[in-house]
Amino acid sequence: xxxxxxxxxxxxxxxxxxxxxxxxxxxxxxxxxxxxxxxxxxxxxxxxxxxxxxxxxxxxxxxxxxxxxxxxxxxxxxxxxxxxxxxxxxxxxxxxxxxxxxxxxxxxxxxxxxxxxxxxxxxxxxxxxxxxxxxxxxxxxxxxxxxxxxxxxxxxxxxxxxxxxxxxxxxxxxxxxxxxxxxxxxxxxxxxxxx
DNA sequence: CTAGTGATCCGCT
DNA sequence: GCGGATCACTAGA
Numbered sequence: 001x002x003x004x005x006x007x008x009x010x011x012x013x014x015x016x017x018x019x020x021x022x023x024x025x026x027x028x029x030x031x032x033x034x035x036x037x038x039x040x041x042x043x044x045x046x047x048x049x050x051x052x053x054x055x056x057x058x059x060x061x062x063x064x065x066x067x068x069x070x071x072x073x074x075x076x077x078x079x080x081x082x083x084x085x086x087x088x089x090x091x092x093x094x095x096x097x098x099x100x101x102x103x104x105x106x107x108x109x110x111x112x113x114x115x116x117x118x119x120x121x122x123x124x125x126x127x128x129x130x131x132x133x134x135x136x137x138x139x140x141x142x143x144x145x146x147x148x149x150x151x152x153x154x155x156x157x158x159x160x161x162x163x164x165x166x167x168x169x170x171x172x173x174x175x176x177x178x179x180x181x182x183x184x185x186x187x188x189x190x191x192x193x194x195x
Numbered sequence: 196c197t198a199g200t201g202a203t204c205c206g207c208t
Numbered sequence: 209g210c211g212g213a214t215c216a217c218t219a220g221a
Contacts, residue, residue, distance in 0.1 A: 040213070048213070058206060075214050076204025082213085095213055125214050168213055188214095190196095197221080208210085 008149040011066035011085040011142075015041035015092040018085040020179050022094060024159035026150040029131040032104030034121065038097040038180040038187050040166045042082070044090035047171040051091025061139040062091040069147070071128075071138040078125030081133050083142060097167075097178070098122050100186040101130070123188040162191040 009021050019041035027033045042049035050059045050072065061070045062084055070082040070093045082093035099121035101108055108120045108130040121127045128134070142149055152159065160182040165174055167189060180187050 042213070050213075053207090056206075072213085073204070073206095075202085075212060077202070078214050080213065097213085123214070166213070170212085197219105199218085199220105201217095202215090204212105206210105206212100 006151075008151040011083065013085060015043040015046075015085050015094055016177050016179075018083065019094040019177065020161055020163075022083070022096070023161050023179050023181050024152045026102070026148075026152075027096065027099060027131075028103055028148040028150070029133065029137075030146040031148075032107050032131055033099060034102035035100040035181075036096060036098075037100050037184040038178070040095040040097055040179070041177040042093050042095065043177075044086065044092045046092075046175070046177075048166065048169045048173075048175075049092065051093070055091065059091065062093050063089065064139065067142050069137050069140050069142060071133060071135050073135065074125060079128035079134050080124040081128055081131075081137070095124055096127055097124050098180070098184075098186055098188045099127055099130075100181075100184065118185060122186055126188075164191045 019039040022036050022039050025036050027036050051062045055063045061068055066085045068084045070084050071079055074080045081096045084093050086092045101117050101120045109115055112120055112130050120130050162180050162182045163176045164178050166178045
């Protein structure tokens with residue numbers, strides 16, 4: 001292996017591939033966070049993606065370099081964190097939907113005003129609140145502080161990933177671009193049994 | 196467990 | 209004006 005640590009994940013890949021590989025990766029923001037257990041892919045030719053109709057002021061970072069954050073306001077109330085992927089010009093990203101809280105539990109509890117660990121990061125808006133994410137993080141590189149991504153440790157059992165339809169959208173509702181760790185109790189919503 | 200509802204802002208048509 | 213990549217809460221099965 002060359003000097004330095006290998007990249008945790010290659011963001012220069014199709015969004016659904018990145019989304020699948022992110023499950024099991026640890027995300028920390030200023031040392032607070034845990035294992036990503038649920039993601040959704042929004043690809044460049046995807047009618048449900050914010051990037052579908054081309055670049056605008058809001059989605060500009062989706063058209064920037066891969067490996068950066070795209071943060072947007074949802075329903076006028078919440079912030080949602082995405083990881084930009086693929087090459088410039090296309091506009092694709094992965095929405096981080098749920099995290100298994102591991103580091104900085106007390107900090108997350110304070111921010112969320114809630115004790116129950118299961119609900120600290122079970123949903124994109126909840127994650128942003130628990131990790132202190134807001135629009136000022138938009139466009140920041142995921143390779144540098146305050147962000148830290150950590151690949152699953154060698155020898156750790158491989159994560160079994162479920163896939164299913166995405167949540168809360170009205171276009172391309174049947175595309176199975178939601179991914180999650182099978183059986184995790186920290187998901188924003190369970191995956192249905194047998195299709 | 197699922198289903199329904201109001202809150203609350205801003206980007207886009 | 210409209211309608212969200214949501215959440216907290218309530219009611220009911």
